[in-house]
Amino acid sequence: MSIFVDDDTRVVVQGITGGEGKFHAEQMIEYGTNVVAGAVPGKGGQEAAGVPVYDTVDAAAEEEDANASVIFVPPAFAADAIFEALDADLDLAVAITEGIPTQDMAKVNKRLGETDTRLLGPNCPGIITPGEAKLGILPGNIFADGNVGLVSRSGTLTYQVVDNLTERGIGQTTAIGIGGDPIIGTSFIDALEAFEADTETDAVVMCGEIGGEDEEQAARFIGEHMDTPVAGFIAGRTAPPGKRMGHAGAIVSGSGTGTAESKIDALNDAGVPVGDTPEEVADHIESFL
Amino acid sequence: MKLHEYQAKGIFADAGIPVPNSQLARSVEEVLDAVDEIGYPAAIKAQVHVGGRGKAGGIKIATDRDEAETYAEEILGMDLKGYTVETVLVESGVDFVDELYVGVTMDRGEGQPVLMVSTEGGVDIEEVAAETPDAIAREHVDPAFGLHPYQARKVVYNAGVDADVAGDVASIVSTLYDLYEANDATEIEVNPVMITSDRDVVAAADAVMNIDEDALFRQPKLAELEDEAYEDDLERKAGEYGFDYVRLSGNVGIIGNGAGLVMTTLDLVDYYGGSPANFLDIGGGAKAERVTNALDMVFSDPNVDSVVFNIFGGITRGDEVAKGINEALSDYDELPKPVVVRLAGTNAEEGMEILNTDLLQVEKTLEAAVQRAVENAKEVSA
Numbered sequence: 001m002s003i004f005v006d007d008d009t010r011v012v013v014q015g016i017t018g019g020e021g022k023f024h025a026e027q028m029i030e031y032g033t034n035v036v037a038g039a040v041p042g043k044g045g046q047e048a049a050g051v052p053v054y055d056t057v058d059a060a061a062e063e064e065d066a067n068a069s070v071i072f073v074p075p076a077f078a079a080d081a082i083f084e085a086l087d088a089d090l091d092l093a094v095a096i097t098e099g100i101p102t103q104d105m106a107k108v109n110k111r112l113g114e115t116d117t118r119l120l121g122p123n124c125p126g127i128i129t130p131g132e133a134k135l136g137i138l139p140g141n142i143f144a145d146g147n148v149g150l151v152s153r154s155g156t157l158t159y160q161v162v163d164n165l166t167e168r169g170i171g172q173t174t175a176i177g178i179g180g181d182p183i184i185g186t187s188f189i190d191a192l193e194a195f196e197a198d199t200e201t202d203a204v205v206m207c208g209e210i211g212g213e214d215e216e217q218a219a220r221f222i223g224e225h226m227d228t229p230v231a232g233f234i235a236g237r238t239a240p241p242g243k244r245m246g247h248a249g250a251i252v253s254g255s256g257t258g259t260a261e262s263k264i265d266a267l268n269d270a271g272v273p274v275g276d277t278p279e280e281v282a283d284h285i286e287s288f289l
Numbered sequence: 290m291k292l293h294e295y296q297a298k299g300i301f302a303d304a305g306i307p308v309p310n311s312q313l314a315r316s317v318e319e320v321l322d323a324v325d326e327i328g329y330p331a332a333i334k335a336q337v338h339v340g341g342r343g344k345a346g347g348i349k350i351a352t353d354r355d356e357a358e359t360y361a362e363e364i365l366g367m368d369l370k371g372y373t374v375e376t377v378l379v380e381s382g383v384d385f386v387d388e389l390y391v392g393v394t395m396d397r398g399e400g401q402p403v404l405m406v407s408t409e410g411g412v413d414i415e416e417v418a419a420e421t422p423d424a425i426a427r428e429h430v431d432p433a434f435g436l437h438p439y440q441a442r443k444v445v446y447n448a449g450v451d452a453d454v455a456g457d458v459a460s461i462v463s464t465l466y467d468l469y470e471a472n473d474a475t476e477i478e479v480n481p482v483m484i485t486s487d488r489d490v491v492a493a494a495d496a497v498m499n500i501d502e503d504a505l506f507r508q509p510k511l512a513e514l515e516d517e518a519y520e521d522d523l524e525r526k527a528g529e530y531g532f533d534y535v536r537l538s539g540n541v542g543i544i545g546n547g548a549g550l551v552m553t554t555l556d557l558v559d560y561y562g563g564s565p566a567n568f569l570d571i572g573g574g575a576k577a578e579r580v581t582n583a584l585d586m587v588f589s590d591p592n593v594d595s596v597v598f599n600i601f602g603g604i605t606r607g608d609e610v611a612k613g614i615n616e617a618l619s620d621y622d623e624l625p626k627p628v629v630v631r632l633a634g635t636n637a638e639e640g641m642e643i644l645n646t647d648l649l650q651v652e653k654t655l656e657a658a659v660q661r662a663v664e665n666a667k668e669v670s671a
Contacts, residue, residue: 076506101504102395103473106432109400125603139603139635154549156601160655163601163633180548183400209549212397235552238537238559239568242340246533246548246570248503249397260556276560278553279656 002129002174003194009133012037012066014081016048021072025049031140033133036064057088068092079104086117094135095122105183119185125155125177146171149195152207164282173201180247188218203288210236211250215263223270231284232267232274234260290500293336295378297498311380320361323379330382333360335374383493388481393469404428406448410481436466457490473504530582539564541666542587542596563663566593577616594669596628597662607632607640615645627665631658
């Protein structure tokens with residue numbers, strides 16, 4: 001079992017004729033993902049990465065029965081691409097694009113509340129169910145099939161923690177990067193709720209970072225609604241206030257909100273151990289299994 | 290991207306928001322010319338991207354020409370939290386009886402813009418928010434529909450603004466929202482909006498307007514206003530190289546890829562008893578040129594005694610990264626500071642094998658690499 005994607009997921013890649021889109025479409029296919037189509041305006045009828053390209057997502061969904069999309073579209077056009085995926089009634093849209101204007105995402109966010117499509121990202125590495133499907137840019141070879149779920153705001157930190165798990169023989173049900181932007185689709189809570197409902201997931205890793213209050217809210221959710229054990233990691237303990245640490249969302253404001261301390265305290269209060277190092281997170285997970 | 294107060298007020302004035310008379314000045318002579326025209330009292334305000342300018346001595350009120358001259362000499366050229374003051378705004382003083390806070394920002398949790406009005410203006414609004422959150426009236430705006438006029442009135446009434454000026458304040462709130470939307474702002478704040486004894490409403494004192502850097506591609510006029518002020522030459526250099534870089538106070542230099550993992554590396558340096566000198570994210574891939582530039586950055590920081598270079602290859606292959614590192618190192622016979630490298634991910638083992646270990650130290654895990662770099666730093670600084 002897994003959450004959100006599996007070997008039945010049929011993927012359309014928006015922006016498949018661009019450099020990134022083509023490369024990662026090929027990587028996804030090589031991993032075994034059912035990539036069934038591409039969607040690029042004006043490129044309908046062509047072929048890319050070995051799959052047919054359509055002018056619209058709607059046509060790709062109609063003709064190839066696609067139910068999920070991965071978006072590799074430049075920032076200026078990315079919000080439009082997300083709207084197109086939502087309006088095509090797909091089950092899932094994964095937005096890899098970094099640098100989408102925040103006000104565009106506020107409009108997308110508003111529409112999300114009115115559709116059944118799940119959005120992952122933007123500015124995220126994607127999602128992988130090891131051995132079944134990979135939607136995004138995650139390096140497939142570090143993952144292994146298993147019974148631990150992982151949800152993270154950061155790409156390379158996800159890889160690091162997965163590496164720590166896989167190295168000691170702990171595989172994953174599904175790993176999800178939710179993205180480092182201030183406004184994102186799928187939240188920690190959405191992913192945790194799905195892992196809680198998944199019978200195969202026996203433990204969950206949650207990797208957060210400074211900025212915002214999503215980790216605190218997730219901690220409350222874990223305390224109130226989860227029986228599956230969770231181990232946490234919070235990046236940015238040493239980040240000074242007022243300095244943006246790479247991600248648009250990763251900033252401790254002047255008034256002290258969004259600090260690592262507040263997030264770690266909230267998680268500890270919910271009974272979630274927080275590792276001081278990625279290796280310690282793997283220790284906690286091992287002790288749960 | 291932050292706008293200076295004078296730039297923000299220029300945009301407000303163009304949109305019809307009343308602001309005090311003011312002039313920009315770059316020398317003592319220009320300040321004196323300005324006060325001769327504007328009269329007294331006049332505020333002389335440093336135009337630098339620093340919070341708390343007033344407390345730090347960057348804002349003074351002159352009541353006569355001698356004071357104006359003294360303050361101009363004091364403020365122009367002064368060092369304000371690491372930034373040199375080159376420009377001041379000379380602004381007519383406003384005789385006020387009330388101060389309001391008015392702001393528009395993005396509520397991350399709700400994913401919607403929010404209007405904020407408070408009658409407790411003139412002080413740090415974050416303190417007000419923390420201590421008496423009810424003193425700030427809030428109204429969320431549907432970003433797809435935009436602002437309904439009643440919402441601007443509602444937030445003003447809910448804040449308890451005096452009835453005789455409520456209409457004028459609502460008009461300012463409404464205009465600020467329009468500016469927020471039209472300019473891709475992340476935050477607009479006037480603190481305080483002043484009410485004069487004649488019951489006029491003026492957007493005086495401080496004005497904050499921050500623009501979404503991700504939207505600058507469609508805001509060409511605002512992009513031209515960008516005045517990149519760096520605290521030091523290293524931050525300037527990082528800007529030129531296109532790195533995400535933050536300088537810190539320690540002595541362990543850090544280079545990595547991906548914000549979350551670089552932050553984690555900083556935290557581990559601290560955890561193992563060291564002190565991070567910087568945050569440096571070289572981003573995806575690791576072309577030789579970027580590696581060279583990154584090494585140049587940390588080597589040229591006099592505070593750095595030791596370096597940890599941590600790359601999780603992801604889609605980028607470890608052997609390619611290693612080639613980039615070796616190529617970057619070909620300029621050196623000897624490294625100026627010890628460097629510990631750790632490669633992980635795709636083809637990491639192949640990469641580790643070809644790394645130039647004559648010059649570099651290599652570790653297999655993140656934890657081990659950080660510990661070794663911390664030890665190196667202790668040895669160098671001992």
